[in-house]
Amino acid sequence: MIHSAFSALDWLVFGTYFFILIASSIYLSRTKIKTSRDYFLGSTSLSMFAVAISVLATSQSAATFLGAPEYSYTKDFTFIGFYFSALIAVIFIAVVFIPKFYEMRAITVYELLEKRYGARAKRGAGIMFLIGRVLASGARLYIGAIAISMILFSDISFSHVAISITVLMLGSLAYAYFGGIRSIVLSDIFQATVYIGAGVAVLVFLYYSLGNIQIIETLQTNNKLNFIDNSLDGNFSLIGLFSGWLLLNIAAFGLDQDMAQRILCCENKKEATKSLILSILITIPVVLLFLTIGVFLYLFYLKSGVVQSFNGEKITVFMYYILNEMPDGLRGLVTVGAVAAALASTSSVLAAMASVAVEDIYKPWKLKQGEIDDMHFVKVSRFSVLFFALILSLMAMVSYFWQRYSDLPLISFALGVMAFAYTGLLGVYFSAIFTKRGNETTVLLGLAGGFFTVLALQPYTLGFNISFSWQMVIATAVAFSIVQLGGKNE
Numbered sequence: 263m264i265h266s267a268f269s270a271l272d273w274l275v276f277g278t279y280f281f282i283l284i285a286s287s288i289y290l291s292r293t294k295i296k297t298s299r300d301y302f303l304g305s306t307s308l309s310m311f312a313v314a315i316s317v318l319a320t321s322q323s324a325a326t327f328l329g330a331p332e333y334s335y336t337k338d339f340t341f342i343g344f345y346f347s348a349l350i351a352v353i354f355i356a357v358v359f360i361p362k363f364y365e366m367r368a369i370t371v372y373e374l375l376e377k378r379y380g381a382r383a384k385r386g387a388g389i390m391f392l393i394g395r396v397l398a399s400g401a402r403l404y405i406g407a408i409a410i411s412m413i414l415f416s417d418i419s420f421s422h423v424a425i426s427i428t429v430l431m432l433g434s435l436a437y438a439y440f441g442g443i444r445s446i447v448l449s450d451i452f453q454a455t456v457y458i459g460a461g462v463a464v465l466v467f468l469y470y471s472l473g474n475i476q477i478i479e480t481l482q483t484n485n486k487l488n489f490i491d492n493s494l495d496g497n498f499s500l501i502g503l504f505s506g507w508l509l510l511n512i513a514a515f516g517l518d519q520d521m522a523q524r525i526l527c528c529e530n531k532k533e534a535t536k537s538l539i540l541s542i543l544i545t546i547p548v549v550l551l552f553l554t555i556g557v558f559l560y561l562f563y564l565k566s567g568v569v570q571s572f573n574g575e576k577i578t579v580f581m582y583y584i585l586n587e588m589p590d591g592l593r594g595l596v597t598v599g600a601v602a603a604a605l606a607s608t609s610s611v612l613a614a615m616a617s618v619a620v621e622d623i624y625k626p627w628k629l630k631q632g633e634i635d636d637m638h639f640v641k642v643s644r645f646s647v648l649f650f651a652l653i654l655s656l657m658a659m660v661s662y663f664w665q666r667y668s669d670l671p672l673i674s675f676a677l678g679v680m681a682f683a684y685t686g687l688l689g690v691y692f693s694a695i696f697t698k699r700g701n702e703t704t705v706l707l708g709l710a711g712g713f714f715t716v717l718a719l720q721p722y723t724l725g726f727n728i729s730f731s732w733q734m735v736i737a738t739a740v741a742f743s744i745v746q747l748g749g750k751n752e
Contacts, residue, residue: 268414268594275594279456279601283433290448291440298625298639301442302369302617308527310537312447316524317541318548319450319606321514324406327457327603330549332578334556338488340498344511345549347503349542351511356535358695359516364531369621371522375705378694381626383705387687388622390709391519392615394683399520399611400657406430406604407658412581413597420662427658430601431651434609438647443527446609453606460599461551467592468558475561484564486557495729506731509738513684517691520614559583608654616646681733686712688734689741697746704748712741 268276295301333341362374372391376384407426408418415422437449481487491499498507515521515538528534559579568582584596620643628634686709693700693708700708715737719726728736 268597269590271591272594272597275591276598279598280433282452283436283605286449286452287436287440287445290437290445293441293444295442295640297636298617298620298643299369301640301643302523302613302621303443303527308444308447308524310528310533310540312451313524313528313534313537314540314544315454316447316450316610317515317521317538318545319454320521320524320610321541321545321607322454322457322548322603323402323607324409324600324604325402326549326552327461327600328405328409328578328580330552331556331559331580334486334553335560335579337497338486339550339553339557340488340491340496341553342489342546342549343491343498343500343503344507345542345546347507348511348515348545349539350504351508352515352538352542354512355516356538359691360525360531360534360538362695363522363526364534368526370519370618371517371526372519372618372622375690375694379700379705380702382702383690384622386702386706386709387690388618390683390686390713391618393713394680395518395520395611395615396653396657397682398680399608400654401661401664402607403427403430403604403654403658404661406600406608408662409581409600410597410604412577412585413593413600420659423662424659427655430604430608431655433601433605434612435647435651437605438609438612438651439644442643443523443613446613447524447527449609450606453602456602457599457606458548458551460596460602461548461555463592463595465551465555465558467589468555468562471587472558472561477558477561480561480564481557484560486560497729502729502731506729506734509688509734510680510684510731513688514680517684517687518614519618520611523610523614523617555580562587611654612647612650615650616643619646619650681716681730681737682713684712685716685734685737686710686741688712688738689743690745692738692742693745699748700745701748704745707747708741708745711744712737715740 330341359371363371366373366377368374370388372384372387375387404423404427407423407430410426410429411418411422414426437445478487491497493499494501496502525534525538528537556579562583563579568579584593588596620639624642624646625639628639689708689712690700690705693705716733718724719728719733719736721727
């Protein structure tokens with residue numbers, strides 16, 4: 263039995279949030295943009311703390327908002343290991359990548375490949391990033407949209423999901439189009455505050471809803487307090503965390519322009535390093551908050567049980583709780599929390615994709631034709647933001663059918679699609695930094711090799727049933743080996 267639709271109080275909360283969103287976007291859009299560098303890096307003057315919060319907001323999405331409670335509800339706390347793996351990854355990035363990026367005064371991380379292998383290598387990496395980001399961010403946008411559709415329209419029909427996708431994208435464009443990365447970073451602070459605040463409100467309400475139950479004792483009895491997975495094949499086993507998941511985090515925070523664009527906005531490499539490490543240290547308690555919501559939901563439904571179904575579709579337990587148990591007002595707050603998580607991850611990727619398309623692909627081509635006014639590239643940058651907004655919206659709609667066909671849990675679906683682009687990038691960058699081998703041709707083949715290896719390892723392709731972490735390891739090794747075939751390159 264689904265709870266009644268939005269109440270007047272819920273709509274008041276929802277409306278207040280969007281009023282603040284619109285007002286703040288208008289205010290932040292007054293930032294003066296003179297060059298594409300200003301648009302994409304905010305004149306490299308953003309504070310370390312603001313960048314750290316922005317990385318936190320970007321890394322969290324509706325998939326985490328809904329998926330983390332689902333993981334701890336069905337399993338335990340071992341998902342947190344993913345972020346300790348991320349901490350190791352960002353330390354590696356701080357030592358290996360950040361100094362090189364700042365030495366070059368890079369606008370995109372793929373400029374390093376141009377210096378090492380040539381312009382075609384940079385373009386190839388940029389195109390691979392764009393393909394991977396369309397897949398991954400389209401999936402993220404879709405996950406946020408189905409949550410909004412369930413709550414606002416009480417169904418998940420394609421038409422209502424499409425409307426929800428459009429609403430989320432328009433909200434993302436409000437920050438990304440006019441003010442560029444500076445507006446996005448500052449808005450991320452607001453979005454992070456909203457969805458963390460919503461999580462805290464739910465946790466407090468759930469705690470008091472549990473009554474006199476012995477929380478710790480009951481969770482221990484039911485093996486819900488495990489933080490470390492010592493198995494050989496668990497989703498977040500120690501082996502996986504120090505292999506495939508570590509590779510994923512190196513790619514996500516260091517080679518994915520979506521995340522890396524933020525660390526390039528700092529004043530210098532020291533500030534960039536501090537912001538990146540701080541972002542993970544802040545993220546860990548935030549993820550623990552949502553994992554705790556999941557085990558509290560387990561306690562809440564321990565005796566009564568729950569059928570996680572909505573219009574015949576399997577849904578997360580957190581969504582079931584929102585639909586059936588949330589009181590007026592709090593339901594509206596949790597809804598805007600899901601919206602905030604979706605907007606933070608979507609607005610950032612629009613700027614990242616536009617920066618790669620303009621700086622790595624369009625701008626070098628255009629400059630060959632002669633001197634071009636800086637404002638031309640600002641206009642093209644804004645047009646690119648609109649273009650990728652359309653592409654991501656279409657991909658989110660395709661994901662509506664793709665996720666049903668693959669029948670994957672939401673968080674696995676969102677993470678899994680990232681491997682297609684990341685493995686090739688990892689193989690290429692490891693070759694560029696740690697060896698003297700490779701050339702433009704083998705770089706392009708390596709990028710393609712990583713993509714098609716991941717595709718071949720999917721259960722719906724050749725029937726392989728290999729864990730995600732091993733897909734990362736195998737495909738990265740394939741990409742690296744292909745680049746190495748290029749011979750010595752000084």
